Amino acid sequence: MINQYGGELAALLTAVFWTITALAFESASKKVGSLSVNLIRLFLAMMLLGVFGLVTRGSFFPFDASSHQWIWLSVSGLVGFVLGDLFLFQAYVVVGARISMLIMAMAPPIAAVTGLLLMGETLDAKSLLGMALTFAGISMAIMARKEPGASNGKNRFSNPLRFRYPVKGLLLAFGGAAGQGVGLVLSKYGMGDYDAFAATQIRVLTGVAGFVLVISIYGGWSRVREALMHKPALKRLSLGAFFGPFLGVSFSLIAVKYTSSGIASTIMSIVPVLIIFPSVLIMKEKVTWREIAGAVVAVGGVSLFFI
Template sequence: MVYGIVGQHIPPLRLNLIKGIVAIALLILTILLTGESWSISNPMTILLLCLSGVIGISWGDTAFLGAINYLGARRVLLLSTLAPPMTAIAAMIWLQESLNLTAWCGIFITILGVAWVVTERVPGNIDHSSAHLWRGIGLGLLAAIANAIATIISRVAFTTGSITPLWAALLRLGAAELILFGWMFLPQSQAQATSSPHGQTRRIIFAACFAAFCGTYLGIWLQQTAIKFTSAGIASTLLQTSPIFVIPIAICIGEKVSWRAIAGVIIAIIGIGLLFFASVEPLP
């Protein structure tokens, strides 16, 4: 929700760079406070995690933030629901992770519930012109594909070597930030940065840092934890359920929530329950 507001003031590339810098600082602080040691013995694990960060964060997150500006958060979240089935199918092909019938039912029901929530028509000021629509769809699909590929690569990294999710999150973000820094020096990126509005800079930067704490620092750390300890398809599905958590937040801030949105949340929760039931069963 915060990124949807901040994205109107900060270009996607710069916003992605800011949230990554904040998250890296917090991850390093966490490592220093917890004393978590570097335990990677296989260089391939480092390479895979860095590649996952470049694809999923520098490319995928930038495309995601750009798509929000063209389509709005709900439409982009709908396109994001394509990532779990793509991840599950790719995991079957490349990782031989065959999910049982309960897990597939859970994935389908969860995606159905999320889609039911995000496809509800809401008033907004998004430009619905054809050019913006197709550009937003293209960026949204790119974000979903990058998300699926990055999840698979992270899963492979965890199976090839011993590494904690905290260090994995730091490696992924570090590699992504290096690419984003280089990206910022491209002429087109510099032009966007120069033309971006600078009003309410302190409030916008504070909001971006708050979103980085919740969505990037905690989000990527927990994401890597999920990918390490469960199958890629189940982890990816659970990671796409954020729209159902927007509903109670909307209620708390006084927004009117429809019965359709509540029904979508209930459907998604049923799907999540099936996924948890499937995840405690031995995976083939």
């Protein structure tokens, strides 16, 4: 089964890793700011990947990568890490995390279309059904989430279609989804048969350079210095960097190496569902039956990829 479904299993592990890192980075971002978190997490990941490469491949940096791999993986890092995350974090500010996460569930079809156009990937009927069920389950779970501070016990989003959201925020969230979906396919195209962890390091190096430029433009270096002095935030950052840019992103490249970009992206998109349960246990949030039903539907959709 591991040989047959290696890509799908790697994608499922990626979703688990990203669930852990989301909780860690959410806590750290509230303490030291998202730009600082983005730069520090990528720098820590670069060091972890370098040590891993030194032990497994005898080189701290991926000097053996071809020019094709350096170019396309670097572009992938800019699209996925820098542009995608910048759009997504700004979308949180404009329309909130719940709507942003729903629109981020568009990443799988974006990845599938990009994989079709760039690499000629196709999906069978069962895979399309699995994608549809997973997207439906995620939508059920996220649309049921209550906004903190909702009054009188009523869910102000019980009928979200009645509300109008700023077009700017929706476009920013879509930009985040596009960054994730397109970045994943570009990674697959650039990586080829190259080592997934070394390929991730190239993406991370580009991400570090991109955020250094962004922080320099916005004048955020004082926040970075404050973040480096904040021990509780650094602990969460270290945990998030290990499970996110180090393990999570590397396993996402393993996933697209052995299965289609659309399937891998769909399985990885169940993070908003997986995060419900640790949010209840750790963050003491309340969960509704609709959220549980959405989780069941999403897991059912993912299970179709393994049948």
